[in-house]
Amino acid sequence: MNTPLFTGAEMVVKALSALDVKYIFGYPGGTVLDIYDAIFQQDDFEHILVRHEQAATHMADGYSRATGDVGVVLATSGPGATNCITGIATAYMDSIPMVVLSGQVPTTLIGDDAFQETDIVGCSRPIVKHSFNCRKVEDIPNVIAKAFYIAKSGRPGPVVVELPKDILIPDNKAEYNIETNVQMRSYNPTKKGHPKQIKKAVKAITEAKKLVIYSGGGIVLADASELLTQLVETLNAPCTNTLMGLGGLAGTHKNFIGMLGMHGSLEANKAMANADVILALGARFDDRVTNNVKKFCPNATIVHVDIDPTSISKTINAHIPVVGLIDIVLQQIIDELDETGFLPDQEPLATWWEQINEWRAVKSVSYQQDDGKIKPQRVVEAMYKITNGEAYVCSDVGQHQMFAAQYYPFDKPRKWINSGGLGTMGFGLPAAMGVKLAFPDSHVICITGDGSIQMNIQELSTCLQYNLPVVIVTLNNRSLGMVRQWQDMVYGGRHSSSYMESIPDFVKLAEAYGHVGIQIDTLDELDSKLEQAFSIKNRLVFVDVCVDEKEHVYPMQIKYGAVDDMWVKKGVKA
Amino acid sequence: MRRILAILLENEPGSLSRIVGLFSQRAFNIESLTVAPTEDESLSRITIATKGDDKVLEQIVKQVNKLIDVIKITDLTERSHVERELILIKVLAMNDKSRTEVKRITDIFRGSIIDIGKQVYTIQLTGDADKLNAFVKTLANETEIIESVRSGCVGIARGEKALRV
Numbered sequence: 100m101n102t103p104l105f106t107g108a109e110m111v112v113k114a115l116s117a118l119d120v121k122y123i124f125g126y127p128g129g130t131v132l133d134i135y136d137a138i139f140q141q142d143d144f145e146h147i148l149v150r151h152e153q154a155a156t157h158m159a160d161g162y163s164r165a166t167g168d169v170g171v172v173l174a175t176s177g178p179g180a181t182n183c184i185t186g187i188a189t190a191y192m193d194s195i196p197m198v199v200l201s202g203q204v205p206t207t208l209i210g211d212d213a214f215q216e217t218d219i220v221g222c223s224r225p226i227v228k229h230s231f232n233c234r235k236v237e238d239i240p241n242v243i244a245k246a247f248y249i250a251k252s253g254r255p256g257p258v259v260v261e262l263p264k265d266i267l268i269p270d271n272k273a274e275y276n277i278e279t280n281v282q283m284r285s286y287n288p289t290k291k292g293h294p295k296q297i298k299k300a301v302k303a304i305t306e307a308k309k310l311v312i313y314s315g316g317g318i319v320l321a322d323a324s325e326l327l328t329q330l331v332e333t334l335n336a337p338c339t340n341t342l343m344g345l346g347g348l349a350g351t352h353k354n355f356i357g358m359l360g361m362h363g364s365l366e367a368n369k370a371m372a373n374a375d376v377i378l379a380l381g382a383r384f385d386d387r388v389t390n391n392v393k394k395f396c397p398n399a400t401i402v403h404v405d406i407d408p409t410s411i412s413k414t415i416n417a418h419i420p421v422v423g424l425i426d427i428v429l430q431q432i433i434d435e436l437d438e439t440g441f442l443p444d445q446e447p448l449a450t451w452w453e454q455i456n457e458w459r460a461v462k463s464v465s466y467q468q469d470d471g472k473i474k475p476q477r478v479v480e481a482m483y484k485i486t487n488g489e490a491y492v493c494s495d496v497g498q499h500q501m502f503a504a505q506y507y508p509f510d511k512p513r514k515w516i517n518s519g520g521l522g523t524m525g526f527g528l529p530a531a532m533g534v535k536l537a538f539p540d541s542h543v544i545c546i547t548g549d550g551s552i553q554m555n556i557q558e559l560s561t562c563l564q565y566n567l568p569v570v571i572v573t574l575n576n577r578s579l580g581m582v583r584q585w586q587d588m589v590y591g592g593r594h595s596s597s598y599m600e601s602i603p604d605f606v607k608l609a610e611a612y613g614h615v616g617i618q619i620d621t622l623d624e625l626d627s628k629l630e631q632a633f634s635i636k637n638r639l640v641f642v643d644v645c646v647d648e649k650e651h652v653y654p655m656q657i658k659y660g661a662v663d664d665m666w667v668k669k670g671v672k673a
Numbered sequence: 674m675r676r677i678l679a680i681l682l683e684n685e686p687g688s689l690s691r692i693v694g695l696f697s698q699r700a701f702n703i704e705s706l707t708v709a710p711t712e713d714e715s716l717s718r719i720t721i722a723t724k725g726d727d728k729v730l731e732q733i734v735k736q737v738n739k740l741i742d743v744i745k746i747t748d749l750t751e752r753s754h755v756e757r758e759l760i761l762i763k764v765l766a767m768n769d770k771s772r773t774e775v776k777r778i779t780d781i782f783r784g785s786i787i788d789i790g791k792q793v794y795t796i797q798l799t800g801d802a803d804k805l806n807a808f809v810k811t812l813a814n815e816t817e818i819i820e821s822v823r824s825g826c827v828g829i830a831r832g833e834k835a836l837r838v
Contacts, residue, residue: 220687221690224687224690224691224694225694225698228741229741229742230687232686232687249741283741284744284838285682285683285741285742285743285744286741407739408735408738408739409732409735409736409739412728412731413732
């Protein structure tokens, strides 16, 4: 009996099925037409046709952030592939597992500047975890399996696979073999933390008099929230989350002291500055957290747990580094606490909490709503109430992102979806679409601004095609709010190119795309109209809220200062 | 401080560009870089001479290690090692005096003249960077250097210690 032979395009589809892919996001073009033809003839996964490849990457990204599965993108060579760059970089900065399959011109034409030829592996090299130039039909299944394994394991990230047209076409066939249990001699990410380091870490955190747990996106990515919560409760330690780590510990948990960093709470930043031991879990001492590294927590012993050794002692020197998967290391720490019976002294701990509660009493995350224009924070609070804090909130980038992070406490991980590392405007809507696809029965909000939403607004069309009824809430301040805020604070109020003079009528625009548009201009109609928006289940609702354009995001770290040098409100230092 | 890093990596298309890209992307310094397949053709070995303080070096080693193609990296300068570089240098040798002098300098440095033209000698010399620098300087005092090419340094640990899969 002859072994069946398959084309490269068929192998791509078979491999994706073997890897349990449910959705892929893409846009067809010359070099990938054979793959599209193979997709047409199968039922294992669905292809979502976007309107711009950047949106495909963000959709795959949002899908991945909400589910934990690898997001898959398919793009044609040349412009299709280069349009993916921003989305790949976004996923890279936030460690999101993603596989981008890119077409390429036939191998015989590579290097000739052929039509729609771009060296996408070269273009994407600094922003991928790894990439593959696939050159043989028979290599396709295992290259894809490796790409998935690399994307998902260790510190996750995007992987690009380049597939030239001549290995996809019908007259080039080979046997299909796939090994989904991937082994690589050059890549074996650490799993367990070194036992000696675990002992040192446990000693430090239990001897601490002023311990802070500082947890990041790693907790969310590793689904380690329950273990984190257990540790926080065992130690009765104060815990702050980074922007990426929100929901890692419940936002309403009594030990949660808010987000830290540039727009973090006073209590979080003060606790960091005054801590004698900082336990950093899956966080990377990003510049938006540390402020001036030279003034960062000089008296603290830093215990840093991370899967990526390069994150340790990159910006802030770690005294006790622990490399390992965060869920495994957390379990090791909890086990070590159990075995040794070590616990923090209650007396200094009580004093520490008294101090933290004093900082809390300042209520640094607050605002004043008078009778005038709607405050953006008020809109976020209203959404929180209506959705019982249970919605998936996908954000764009700017003031609205910070307001959402501050005023929508997340009680579960994977509910807060935003581009924290790269800060990609235009991320919110496609990310929300990816989430809605995975969780059609949940409220999925895209919170955005009049600037960000226009960066991928064409996806309203995709939403109609695939029935993705997300709720878009635009905090419309007729300007690029965060840019404007900086111009107010640092550039003498000169609003250089931060004002949009011809904003479209978003309600009409939504309607033109076949959706429902709702306009909110005054405070008295805010709650009722938002409720109306969230009561519509089967259609996308675009809510355009006219908010106070003068509102700034506070609290805010003072540039070049220590982590706790902050403006708590306009002109008022902490 | 000058360091010599030895890297063992998969001999795949693009693996060198990842190393070079990493150094430029993260503003790490490359003084010299050499690469060739090893006796096992599926592996390449790279030697990079670089400069940086301990903190920078720690990041370089970690970042290189993080590349998927990289199997091992070691800092040879951490312990006893041998380092060698090759230079091919073409100098003017117009008359008896300069020919004699060039030959004499070459012998003293234990180099060898590997090609002779009507008016030029081509010399090969191996050694560490210091020795090569001294050789070039001495030659330049005596005659005109037409061109030269250096291999960049390669290195290996002394004794039993080895960089292998």
